[in-house]
Amino acid sequence: MTPVTWQRLEGAALALVALAAAAMLEGWWWPLALFLVFDLSALGYVAGTRIGAIAYNAGHSLVGPSLMAGWALASWGFGAPGGRVAALVAAAWAFHVGVDRALGYGLKHADSFQHTHLGWIGRSRAGE
Template identity: 70%
Template sequence: MNPVRWQRLEGAACAVLALIGAAALGAWWWPLALFLAFDLSALGYLRDPREGAFVYNLVHSYWGPAALAGWAIAIGAWGAPGSQTPVLVVAAAWLFHVGVDRALGYGLKHDDDFQHTHLGWIGRASARDK
């Protein structure tokens, strides 16, 4: 199996685990409700392709939900019991979004074209001919 397929499979696994985590928190529907919110990061492309790719990649990397989950764990360790739950739900929704995007082949963007990702070209076949 080629590396891109492994990365897409990894994305699907992350999405499933995020849904399981959200369900364990009693909020299985939040990842679905917040799904498109993370795509607001693509608005950076209105200013400039390079800035758009930077902002999009910042939001569509695994490190963001991981850092947020780590922060939630710290809140739980030092805060009131249950105070970390909303933060963990957002982290699960974020991970779900990134995982689904990767599973569908939407990877991190190169700054030359929105359709050019680390997983290859997305969209019409003509985009691949660039």
């Protein structure tokens, strides 16, 4: 298997684990309800491809959901309110990233929205 195939499989596994985590938190529907919210980061493309890629990648890397999950664990550990909600948002966010990666939508390069770390998306780039 190619490295891109492995990354897509990892994305699918991440999506399944995130959905299972949300289900364990009795909020299986959160990843579905919030799915498109994370694509709002693509609005950065209004300011150009460089700013767009930075904004999109900030919303589609695993850094955000990891930090949110850490915050959720810390909140629960210290008895602060909101730990469950933070955990559900982290699961929904990770689910979104996982589904995107499984479908071949990776982190963006600054030259084009269609150029991702997983290759080109959209119409064929052969001969260009």
